[in-house]
Amino acid sequence: MASFMLRYLAQRSFSRTAFQYASSTPFVQRQIIQEDDISQTKKETNTSIVAEDPLQHDDYFNVRSMVTLDDLFKNRAHYGHVTGMRNPWMSQYIYGHRLDVDIIDLDKTLPMLHRALNFLAHISYRQGVILFLTRYPAHVPLVERAARDCGEYAHCRQWDYPFTNTQALFGYDIRLPDACIFTHTLAPPNQLHPAVSDSNKLLIPTVALCDTDSNPNIITYPIPSNDDTPKLIEFYLTLFQQAIMAGKEKRREKDLAN
CATH class of the missing domain: 3.40.50.10490 (Glucose-6-phosphate isomerase like protein; domain 1)
Structure with a gap:
């Protein structure tokens, strides 16, 4: 009985960890994509500033x-x-x-x-x-x-x-x-x-x-x-x-x- 309970708890903790990782992965991906978009926008802005400002x-x-x-x-x-x-x-x-x-x-x-x-x-x-x-x-x-x-x-x-x-x-x-x-x-x-x-x-x-x-x-x-x-x-x-x-x-x- 004790071994069954330990095996059950281990499965639940593994399932919870996998679920948390799976649920957080899209968020991390979205955050990375957003940061890439922001950095690209900054590069484009800096490029336009350089093109417009002769100095x-x-x-x-x-x-x-x-x-x-x-x-x-x-x-x-x-x-x-x-x-x-x-x-x-x-x-x-x-x-x-x-x-x-x-x-x-x-x-x-x-x-x-x-x-x-x-x-x-x-x-x-x-x-x-x-x-x-x-x-x-x-x-x-x-x-x-x-x-x-x-x-x-x-x-x-x-x-x-x-x-x-x-x-x-x-x-x-x-x-x-x-x-x-x-x-x-x-x-x-x-x-x-x-x-x-x-x-x-x-x-x-x-x-x-x-x-x-x-x-x-x-x-x-x-x-x-x-x-x-x-x-x-x-x-x-x-x-x-x-x-x-x-x-x-x-x-x-x-x-x-x-």
Whole structure:
């Protein structure tokens, strides 16, 4: 009798355990399915946020496809000045020298150029004002035409300090640019362009081509490169235009979608 009762209790406890496990299994499965759905929804939400927010995207405007290392080499961006004119702060961007002429390391130039183009595209996307500047005579017509073609502004004449002297020049305050692009950081007679100093004083970001005789520390987005050859300057201006127009095109697409 005792053995029968023990066998009966064991069967009942086993049946109860099996029933509880069987009854809880669908609940566990449903919970796992629900958690998978939630995680999938979160992934889709995060993906949409990344797609909609340019700041969360690695290359929202696809500027890396605009220029390659081969393009820079073919346009002679690696030629610097003679070694005696080297600015000490540019030494980190110099690969070596040949016939007493410094050779710029284009492996360092390319990612810095991509960052500068990406920055300009973001400024354009946010409807910022971009100002092209130069005092190099051979660059003036190229710079003015590039600014006109992309709907921005250029200042290639004598600098009357319009950033810090707006009241005296215009009689009222004006909107300052959100970014400045320099194709040449020097102004006659081979001195630093005053707009570089004014931009630093007013915290206006700057993008500039920095040859081996330039100081890259005073530029927000320096691009180590030859800054003299008109063909190369035209090449860079085309890239700047493409980045600015890419930002404006994305802005138009967003406004139409909204």
